[in-house]
Amino acid sequence: MSVSEFDQIAAEVGRDVVARAAPQELPLYRSMSIAYLQSPSAIPSKSVSKDEMLGFGVAEAITYLTPVALPVLSAVLKFLADELKSYIRDQHLVGDALKRLFNRNGPPAPGGAPNVALSREQLEKIRKLAFENACALKLKSDQASLLADSIVGTLVASA
């Protein structure tokens, strides 16, 4: 699978993760995921428009979680795809299997992707991977932890 395919899946499954980690950012999700797919490295988590001369007055900008959640999720999906290789012979089904990992209650894919259960060790690895990636993207430790927990939580909740 290519990087852009992982990004695509990340954008598809990321809403649930954002809903857990930062529900207030859900209104932004559509715009951010579209922008992410167009240019995955272009969205800063903290940005202030310079054209605020006549605005209300600018308080300190908040740090968005969504712009970090998507690339982190993409890295997690890449890890999961490597883990699934041993379970799935038909590599075309990996994408569906990944989606199913995040949404088991949804309708099964037409190709019949298998339901894969993740072990405790795998989940711990995913959490560590997510946390490290989030920190690398300059997210504060508590927010990185929240994001990692939300990703694992989504995987566990749909198990």
Next chain:
Amino acid sequence: MSPLGTSEAKSIRLNPLCLPSDTGCRFVLLIVLVLGSSLFIYNGLALHKLSVPAYQRCMALGPSASELSNVPGITELRDPSALVAKSQAFSNCVRRVQLNSAIWMLAGLAGVLTATLSLMWFIPAWKKRRGRLVSLSKEDAPAVLACLETMSKEAGLPRLPRFLWNPFNSASTGLAFGSPGEPCVALSGGLVTQYYTDPAAFRAVVFHELAHIRNGDVSKTYFAVATWYAFLAVALAPFFAAMSWDFVSVQLWRVLALTLLVYWSRTAVLRVREMYADVRASVWDTPRGALRRVIHALPRPKEGAWRKCLRVHPTAEERSSALEDGAGLFRISFWETLLAGLAAGIALPNFSLLLQILVPGAMLVGLLASLTFAALLAGIVGTRIWRATLADLAAIGPAPKAARLGLALALGLLLGYEFSLYSAFDSGLTTGMRNPAIFWNCVLFVMLLAGSVLFMRWETISASTWLQASLTPQSLRGSFLGAQIVGTAFLTLVLGSLFVFWQVGDTYLGSGLPGFSSLVVFGLLVALNQPAFTLVLFALWAFPLATCLRRAPADANVSRFLFLEGETPTSAVLGSGSGVPLQPKVALRIGLTGGVVFCILHVMIRLVLHYSSPPGGQSDQSKMLLYYSQVLLAALIQAILAAVTAGRVRRLPLLHGLLAAFVGGCTMTGAFFAVNVALGGGVALKFASDTFQTMVNSGALAAIPLASLVFAFRRRIPHERAFDRPHEAAA
């Protein structure tokens, strides 16, 4: 009942929106400054590029100095046709040059206006593009959109603004912009997320932006921004591009000072509108709202006084203070009044120059120019005085100081004149050491100062009386408008008279022509029987005293609209410290008594003269002497009447004095003609009206200083000081 300053009513805030806002005043000031500065620059351009060589050509057409010096004398000149023809050719040539200058000035103004309007049209699209703003859709944030629609209805907006957002902007802020037909509110992504995390803060920011639309300041704001850029591009850039260094180096300080003034005025508009939006939003935001908290949390960068002066946003402290008691929104400062005078002073000579070219007749030019700028000054300064008086009545701010403000206005007008290009090529007051009119100009400045102080005091009195008598927002608006009309008329009279006096003085004294003092006396006599003069003097006392004709309110709490909070306690009543009623009946009685005294004296004089005159009747000279002696007697009695009234009446003594003088003047005119008819004379309508105006006007002019003296004497008595509000007592 207690005024607002007491601890009982500390939490009550005055409504700064019950009178025209300072945003409007500052906006008008900006427009005038841009107008004046653009006229200045384009007049300079025309002068530099066209007029100097053209005037030189005109000089060649006129009679030469040798031709004029050879003229033996006006009575001995046999055939003046050659000289007349040359003079005519010179005048026509000058007129053509002036017309070209006018075209340049008008073209410059049209250019600045066109650029401003184009920029205004372009700004919304540019804002959307630069701010990466897209429509906030139901698909993204249905709850937020529903909340915004509800809030727009709460704000009483006649139509829903268009809500846009930039989801990528993580700051928590909003922006109102757009064209008058399509107002827009832009929200940042950070603000939209606040709808979930801190809904109160979200509402506070959105209400603030909706308040901008409700206050109608969005168009003013973007006009102010656009006009600044238009001024830079269409006026300032051509000045530096087209002028030679010789010209630029001489005028550079003027142009830079004007540019700084325009910039400062623009930022002043942008700053003050934020406070009005905060105040309006705070009413919708309810006491549980978060507006104060959000404003308090805004960053407070450390900056110097100079930077602070030029910033486009008020500081968080200023905004918080405006929200607490709003006293800052009701203040009138010396410097702002000076700036108003400065703006008018800069624009007035340039505007007059333009009018001189376009409108025939110096009197008409003087009248039009004075009327325009009097209306402007009355609007700006008058509004601020009314606001400051309201704050004074509510005991949250100091009373306007008429002398200080009058000085600021007069100084501003003088300095503004010195800034203008007109004075750059003319010897005015400050450059007038070599000017023979310097003494005359000083006299005119003192008259201007006196007129300005009188105007300030009169506005304060009118505001004080009518603010207490206005029962509804409509009646307040009506009385405010009435006051500004009377104020405009008074200022027109002052500015117009001074303009004519100044021009005459400049021409006569500058050219060394004889008989100037006789001309001044004659001018004053002509002015005395002007109906406009009578009307203005009448309006000056009649307008404030007319409040006693209003029905007293049944409910002491009727002036609730003057306060922001709906639940105004009945204890909050304006000016409750005064309590002294107006006494027009006393003034009427004194006036009538004075009229009777004049009548008796006049009958006695006329009878003596009638029976002692020669059989052929009196000479014309004796009749003139009798006429003017009776006018003088009438003026003297009116002055005494005003002084007696000012000594007896406790509230608005000077205005009561003027009323007494007027009543006396009317009675005296009536008596004068009654006796005239009784002794076999007639009453020609024109003569009657001239006599009435002369008697009443001269009486009022004599009454003002004498009644003021009496008042000043009375104020020195300790027990007399305590009874009234100082500015009302002074009236």
